[in-house]
Amino acid sequence: xxxxxxALWMAAATCFALSLSCAGSTPMQADPGPGSKDPIQxxxxxxxxxxxPPPHAGDAPLVCxxxxxxxxxxxxxxxxxxxxxxxxxxxxxxxxxxxxxxxxLLFHRQRSLELLQKFGTRTLSSAHQAHLxxxxxxxxxxxxxxxIAQSGEMRMHLLPRSIxxxxxxxxxxxxxxxxxxxxxxxxxxxxxxxHLWARL
Numbered sequence: 001x002x003x004x005x006x007a008l009w010m011a012a013a014t015c016f017a018l019s020l021s022c023a024g025s026t027p028m029q030a031d032p033g034p035g036s037k038d039p040i041q042x043x044x045x046x047x048x049x050x051x052x053p054p055p056h057a058g059d060a061p062l063v064c065x066x067x068x069x070x071x072x073x074x075x076x077x078x079x080x081x082x083x084x085x086x087x088x089x090x091x092x093x094x095x096x097x098x099x100x101x102x103x104x105l106l107f108h109r110q111r112s113l114e115l116l117q118k119f120g121t122r123t124l125s126s127a128h129q130a131h132l133x134x135x136x137x138x139x140x141x142x143x144x145x146x147x148i149a150q151s152g153e154m155r156m157h158l159l160p161r162s163i164x165x166x167x168x169x170x171x172x173x174x175x176x177x178x179x180x181x182x183x184x185x186x187x188x189x190x191x192x193x194x195h196l197w198a199r200l
Contacts, residue, residue: 078108083115091123095131103192106135140164141188141196158184165190
């Protein structure tokens, strides 16, 4: 790699935006806020807004050659007892407040869907039922990545695309200036109602 290209990578800022959607629906976009001119508005921004990454499954082997994204995440490791505790606890909470119980149900999305088939919605109100159904139907993320040089010039752009949650991706950006296009690989995982976690 030439010195100029090395300097580009060292000086560049990588910007990425994530939004959440379900199959056949309009993606849920983050609110850019008043006065914003930047078309990329990340759903998460700043170190305090980033949730803890999902832990690796205890039996998943990790070696440096494969990296963290090669390990599976324990999104199906939710016991029937814990599911019922979280479901009944969330039923007693206000619908639109932040909720660790709801976040847990959404993180374990597939397991929650299976157990809802078995136990039903129990004490959930009709409003809680509709909200949970809508949130569990969101199974895709809209991903956009830009690489911007210190001068402000955009050097790489992965145009917005819909990708499935929890599945390893290997994507090449459509726009790349004066250097070999990198492969953007990684996984996006939902960790709560308002949070997505990504390792790219």
